[in-house]
Structure formats: structure tokens, C-alpha cells
Amino acid sequence: MLDERKTSILRAIVQEYISTAQPVGSTHIADAPGVRVSSATVRNEMAVLEQEGYLAQPHTSAGRVPTDKGYRFFVDHMTTPGRLDSAASQRVGTFFDGAHGRLEELLHQTTNLLAQVTQHAAVVVGPRAETATVRSVQIVGLSSRVALVVAVFSNGTIDNQTMELDGDTSELRLSAASAHLQTVMIGHSLDAADLKRSSGDAAVDLLCSVGFEALRKGSSDESVFVGGASSMARAFDAVDTVRNVLRTLEQQYVVVSLVRDVLNRGLTVAIGAEHGVEPLVACSVVVAPVMVDGDQVGTIGILGPTRMDYPQALATVDVVSERLARRLGEGAA
Amino acid sequence: MLDERKTSILRAIVQEYISTAQPVGSTHIADAPGVRVSSATVRNEMAVLEQEGYLAQPHTSAGRVPTDKGYRFFVDHMTTPGRLDSAASQRVGTFFDGAHGRLEELLHQTTNLLAQVTQHAAVVVGPRAETATVRSVQIVGLSSRVALVVAVFSNGTIDNQTMELDGDTSELRLSAASAHLQTVMIGHSLDAADLKRSSGDAAVDLLCSVGFEALRKGSSDESVFVGGASSMARAFDAVDTVRNVLRTLEQQYVVVSLVRDVLNRGLTVAIGAEHGVEPLVACSVVVAPVMVDGDQVGTIGILGPTRMDYPQALATVDVVSERLARRLGEGAA
DNA sequence: CCCTGGCGCTCGCTAGCCTGGAGTGCCAGA
DNA sequence: TCTGGCACTCCAGGCTAGCGAGCGCCAGGG
16 A cells, blocks of 8 residues: 555646656655655655556656556545536536437437547447347338348337248238237347247247247347447557557457456556456546446446556546436336 | 659659558659659659649658649649449449348448458448438327437438427327328428418317428438448547547438538549538548439538548449449339 | 655656658660 | 660668666765
């Protein structure tokens, strides 16, 4: 554990580095508010902090830079809980007041909101259909060979999948299947639906199970939205860091599992190597669950360089997740 | 018009520059296949080509670089129509053979395919619902205050919008509205639906028109998918070019109108300033319409640096648009 | 015992200089 | 009309010197 002075020195260093992105020297810290000692003392403390792994030196005789461990200590010992500046919080307010239309659209716009407010990349992982109950399900024929099965869930998500048909499936059979699916699925979650119950017609039963399986497969895909990836180009000046990060962000399954993983470990912040995604070691992730009625229906997060403004990031993510949850709650209540 | 020799010299320069990204000098061209003159002659021709605006010099005593006009001449006078190498065409083949599931998913994956094959950013603009006829429409209540209106169109697209309800709208009214919408919309396009016809219940009529308007508003939004934006980080080494391009790509409406604009002018290739989007002057766009039964149901395109491999790009875009059209045709026939 | 001021030292960054090489433009001769 | 040759230009890269920021260490003082 660090004593009070080390703590405030470390805090000052992190804050300074976050705002300047330059290695910070002892003199800058010596006359920072909250630190009332000479630069020499600061130097000594810095040497200790470096030995303990909170700081690092890019090279001898350069200033110090926080390590992942340093950032970790910083976020664990933040004094101010972090507040949104009024422009930002107003922005969030008007966004959610004006939100309307499709769920997907809402989530997509939410990434843009997050990205613009924080100036970092934003991730929104949408609600999964799995646990929600089915409100409506329908099979719609498109051609002689293709039909669409469409389901609406109680949490407002919609899933649709194509099914391939035999050439000679009659309209009649399709609507019979549609009706049968409705009787066995509506009101149940996908897992609880009783597909065993037969309609009495083997061909209809087959259609139903094909449609059901398509939905089931689809329901395990999460809907993910990533926005503001271009901010990464601003965050790093090493071109190949940018390349790597962008490429990784495009692999959405990586992003999803990253975000889920972090939350599963009970964290809200994962710094650098903590999240274990190798190409993103230079990045930190700040996440928050979106809770409706005690159920987690989604996750939002932002991803930026390790030297991001954690207090602001945490505050933003909290506020947005809370507003988003309220909004989703209106739809699912 | 350029004489034969100038043409082949220009062609050689463009090809060389595309593959090396370095200003090309007269000696390299002198012993290129198709050019059988001395470097001095090449130099003279180059001077003329520069005067006429086909080439530019980064600085005195450097090699030449093609201008937009030079690229334009190159693509207009390509000898080989451009062929996909077998690995790429196999890739495309297996992709479409294995494609399944949701339309949106298919389009999204198509951007990834294009991006990976061409190593450039890819754009897919999906079919609009406007002209297609309605196959199914339904109002599904989610809570006392929110309902969802879901429509399936003949081209396989699905649209859904939320509608806000008065607190006291009964389930009965909702299903009456749902039924009425079905009678007036199914089989018609959104524009041709006869909303005037009354159901006999004013409250039900109101619900219908609210739902209909929501769908109508939504139908004018195009579905756009952009993928492989990270390739831009590979294409340019100036960091702020990358920034600008990425930021622009995130504004999807810009991308949509860009792509549509280019096609409207009857082009398949827009080079640098030709497309008129200022932040993308360093980029070229190669597009192709996706035609099903003579109707354009969408557009695909790729976006890369002006010094991209045009023959390969054109070939790829052609093949993919053709395969995608065939695939969509199966669903909509 | 801890803090402080001071001194010497180490690096990285920048500017200036130089040189080698690639490329051009032009000219005279075939 | 083409070509070989020559003089010239300019960039890229390597080298050096100087500067400044920053550190570590040490001796003196509260």
C-alpha cells in the first residue's frame, strides 16, 4: 500500500500524463496542487514508485509514465466520483428524449453518442433474445423456395431468419406452420418452447422445427454496434498501433467477448493488458451493464488509449447506461 | 488524344506507381514491356504528359506520379478487362454458396468479403423497402405504452418501428388495427397502400396511420454497411489523411450519397476529386449496381486510395454484385 | 531522520551540414 | 526523330554539435 504522499504524487502524475501525453518530470509535479514538497523529494518518491511498478521511464533521464498498475491504482483511488460536464449531460439528455424508432437504430445511435461525448470508440452490445419471451412469431413466404421466419420478443428485439423450402411447399402448409409455431412459442422463451407438441401434420412439424432452429441459431448472435473507431486514429500517433487496433475492432466477436469478459470478472475498467486481448494492450476499456428490472439486457462500453480520462469515461458510461436502460424499460415493461 | 506511344508510357507509369507507390522515373519505364524507346525519349514524352495534366512531379528532379486525369485515362483505356485471380474468385464462390440466414447479415458479410478480397474499404447499400410490395405486416404490443409495427417486404427486407401508445389502448384494438393494416397493405407497395379506407373505428384508424407513417419514415432510410475501414490505415501513411478518411466513412449518409451519386452519373469509377467529397480527394470509388429483374435493388462499392488496382477492383465488384444479385433474386423471385 | 538544494550526468531532440543517388532537362549528333 | 551524354536539382540519410529536460546522488539543515 502506498502512503498518502506517494498516492497524491502518483495521482498528479497520472492526471498530468492524461492531459499532456508527455512523460512527466519531477518539477511539474512539485508545484502541482496537493503536492507540497520539493522536486528532489518527488524524484525520490518517483524512484520508489518506479521500483514498485507504478511508473516507468521511456529511457534514462526522461520523465515518468504511468504503467497499467499505476492507472489501476489511480482508478481504484479516485477522489472525485467523476462528473459529466453540463454540455455533455445535456447532450445525453436531449438524445434520449428525442430517441424513437427501431431498437437497432437506437443502439446504433447510442454508439455515436458515446463516441462523440467521450471522443473514444464506443461499443454497444444489444439485448439477446434468448431469455425474453416470444410475443409474436410468423412464417412469411417470399418465393416458392424461400420463406422468412420473424419473431418479436418481449424486450423489443426482433429476429428474422430465412428458411429454404422444398419447391412444392404450399401456402396452406406455411400458414399452418405459422399458426402452430404461434401456439407453441408465444409466451415462452426460446428455451422453454415446447417443440415436441405435434400439429398432426408431419410436413408442418418439419417446417416448424426448421424455422425454430433458424431462430435459435440467430438468437445466440449478439447484436453489436461499434462506433467512433476513427477516434483511435487521433489517440495514437504510431501508425501501426492504429492499424492493429482498427483491425481488431472490426472483428466484432472479439469485441463482444472482450466486453462480456470484463463484466464477468466484475470489473468496470480494464486497463491495458488486464483485458487480455493482445492487439489492444495500448487500450483500456470502460464498461457498464444495462440493467432492466434486475436483468442485464446489454452492455455499453468505451475503448480508448490507456491514458484516457477515466473519471469522465466512467461518468459518461454510467449515465448513458442508466438512460438507455430506462428507455429500454419503457419498451419491455 | 494521346498517340500510341504516350498511351503505353502512361499506362506503364500508372501500373508501376500502383504497385510501388513511388514516383516512377524514366529509366524504369524505358525497359518496361510495351515500351521500346530510350529513357531520354521517355523523358520527353513524360514532359509532354505532365504539361497536358496526366502526370505530376512531387518536386523537380523526382519521378512522375499520375494525376487524377492520368488515372482516368488509364481506366478508360485499359487493355485487359481485369480478371479475378483464382483464389479470390473461389473465395467469392464459397462465400455465396454458404450464405444463409438474415438479409442484413448477408449484406454485412458481403462488405467483409469485398474488403478482404480487395484489401480496401467496402460499402454495401441494401435494397430499399419503398418499391417492394408488402408480404406481411403486424402490430405487436410490447407494453401498455409501446407497440412494434413489423413489415416484411417481397424483396426480403424487414422493417420494424416502435409506436408510442396511449396508456389505455386495448389488446383488442391493437389486433383490430393489425388486421386492418393487413387488408390495406398486403400486396401493395408502401406508396400504393390505400390508407384512406376506414376500418369503421376511428381509434383503430389512428393506430393504423401511426404505424404506417412509422414504416414510411423508416423505409426511406437506406441500410448501409461499411467494412474494412481499417484498410485505409494501410493505404495512407499520412496520419491525418487516415483520420479524415475514417471520420468521413463513419458518416454513413455521406457514403450513401457518394455511392448513389457516382452511379447516377453513369460511372463505375470515380477518381479523387471526381466524386466531389472533399475529405476523400485521396480516394477513388469503384461501384456496381445490384440488379434483380431489371430493378436496381442495391449498390456495392469499394473505396481505396487513388492508386488502387483498378482492373482488379472492377473485376471484383462486378463478380460480387452479380453473385449477390443472383442470391437476392432467389429470395425475391 | 527526513527533506531540500545543488551538482554532474545522461539522453533525446533539433538544426545544420554533407554526400550519394536518382532523376530531370537540354543539347548535339546520328 | 531518336538517342547518348552531361550538367543540374533535389531528397534521403548519416553524422555532429548544442541544447534542454530530467534524473540520481550527496551533503547540509531543520
